[in-house]
Amino acid sequence: MAQPSLLEKLEILADAAKYDASCASSGTAKRSSSAGGKGIGSTEGMGICHAYAPDGRCISLLKVLLTNHCVFDCHYCINRKSSNVRRARFTPQEVADLTLSFYRRNYIEGLFLSSGIVKSPDHTMEQLIEVARILREEHDFRGYIHLKTIPEADAELVHQAGLYADRVSINVELPTVAGLTRLAPDKNAGRIEGAMGGLKTAISEGADATKRFKHAPKFAPAGQSTQMIVGADAATDADIVGKASQLYGRFKLRRVYYSAFSPIPDASAVLPLKRPPLIREHRLYQSDWLMRFYGYAPGEVADAAGADGMLPLDIDPKLAWALRFRERFPVDVNRAPREMLLRVPGLGVRAVDRILASRRHRTLRLEDVGRLTVSVAKMRPFIVTADWRPVTLTDRADLRAMLAPKATQLELFAA
Numbered sequence: 242m243a244q245p246s247l248l249e250k251l252e253i254l255a256d257a258a259k260y261d262a263s264c265a266s267s268g269t270a271k272r273s274s275s276a277g278g279k280g281i282g283s284t285e286g287m288g289i290c291h292a293y294a295p296d297g298r299c300i301s302l303l304k305v306l307l308t309n310h311c312v313f314d315c316h317y318c319i320n321r322k323s324s325n326v327r328r329a330r331f332t333p334q335e336v337a338d339l340t341l342s343f344y345r346r347n348y349i350e351g352l353f354l355s356s357g358i359v360k361s362p363d364h365t366m367e368q369l370i371e372v373a374r375i376l377r378e379e380h381d382f383r384g385y386i387h388l389k390t391i392p393e394a395d396a397e398l399v400h401q402a403g404l405y406a407d408r409v410s411i412n413v414e415l416p417t418v419a420g421l422t423r424l425a426p427d428k429n430a431g432r433i434e435g436a437m438g439g440l441k442t443a444i445s446e447g448a449d450a451t452k453r454f455k456h457a458p459k460f461a462p463a464g465q466s467t468q469m470i471v472g473a474d475a476a477t478d479a480d481i482v483g484k485a486s487q488l489y490g491r492f493k494l495r496r497v498y499y500s501a502f503s504p505i506p507d508a509s510a511v512l513p514l515k516r517p518p519l520i521r522e523h524r525l526y527q528s529d530w531l532m533r534f535y536g537y538a539p540g541e542v543a544d545a546a547g548a549d550g551m552l553p554l555d556i557d558p559k560l561a562w563a564l565r566f567r568e569r570f571p572v573d574v575n576r577a578p579r580e581m582l583l584r585v586p587g588l589g590v591r592a593v594d595r596i597l598a599s600r601r602h603r604t605l606r607l608e609d610v611g612r613l614t615v616s617v618a619k620m621r622p623f624i625v626t627a628d629w630r631p632v633t634l635t636d637r638a639d640l641r642a643m644l645a646p647k648a649t650q651l652e653l654f655a656a
């Protein structure tokens with residue numbers, strides 16, 4: 242069989258990488274492909290993704306696999322051993338050359354490189370490291386590099402990856418050990434977490450060393466991240482949120498990404514036939530935000546879920562929590578502490594900080610709060626101002642229906 246050309250390999254291996262959400266423009270509305278010169282800017286295409294650099298800049302990355310050959314057989318993965326897909330494999334030199342050539346043309350500012358496991362985890366890890374080594378050592382490449390690391394590889398190799406990469410990641414894939422054992426029989430939760438623990442130690446030692454010694458080598462300065470697949474197994478939202486919080490706490494992850502499982506061609510029979518609604522992924526990102534920036538404990542986010550452990554899809558988890566704990570409201574915007582203001586539906590972190598700054602000089606009225614936020618309608622039942630008190634609003638049985646977005650709006654996000 243004829244070997245694929247470089248362009249064909251790029252087509253196969255950039256397409257195969259699109260299922261990894263760790264740097265993604267996922268969640269946007271689908272438009273048809275802009276391939277073949279028909280229109281521009283479709284978000285369905287593959288090859289380039291966006292990520293945020295440590296300084297907050299949004300950067301474009303070449304997102305590609307080194308190979309989609311794999312000796313593992315994870316049921317949810319299109320590249321699994323038993324999948325009937327077209328295979329291709331780059332050499333490390335080819336990936337380095339492509340990265341440099343796209344970089345010089347200003348298409349990208351960095352590389353997101355992952356791989357199926359070919360021959361052995363160690364061999365694959367060596368090949369990934371070689372790409373980063375060529376870029377950094379032979380070409381003095383200063384762009385961003387995100388390397389997926391392989392938990393089954395030797396710890397020393399995983400460590401070497403962190404010396405070249407800005408960010409490293411290991412996918413935990415599924416929130417429960419039972420789910421991982423069933424859907425990824427070659428993977429081991431203990432090994433995955435052991436590798437994450439090793440990276441956490443190396444990242445904090447590296448950060449410490451660079452503070453003390455000017456020329457100390459940097460180790461993954463943009464930290465580590467992971468991805469969880471949503472909807473491929475029976476795990477509830479409460480399970481997923483609990484796992485994410487545990488990962489943030491134990492391994493100091495920069496981000497946990499949630500990726501709604503999408504049925505793949507030639508799918509394994511153990512997988513659900515339908516993808517979960519995309520809005521479920523969105524609600525999990527909102528919960529993640531509540532834990533990271535709004536001071537919610539994971540148990541509190543789980544309280545926003547129903548008895549089945551699932552977050553409501555029609556309203557956001559912050560509103561769901563407020564409706565469940567109505568006795569905590571209304572909150573006086575002129576007196577309440579920051580942590581309670583952050584619980585008010587419709588009040589974001591920036592708006593809360595602006596309220597705190599303004600109320601030092603004057604007593605806030607409803608109109609003032611309205612000026613500091615996007616819309617005051619959602620928060621009216623939950624706040625008290627100098628000229629506003631909701632009286633019976635929080636007791637109304639139909640409050641949820643009043644505040645939930647209309648169904649037509651929800652369809653924008655439906656699968």
Ligand code: SF4
Pocket residue numbers: 311312313314315318319320321322356357358425
């Ligand atoms: S290890 Fe599993 S998830 Fe990774 S490429 Fe192979 S089959 Fe896919």
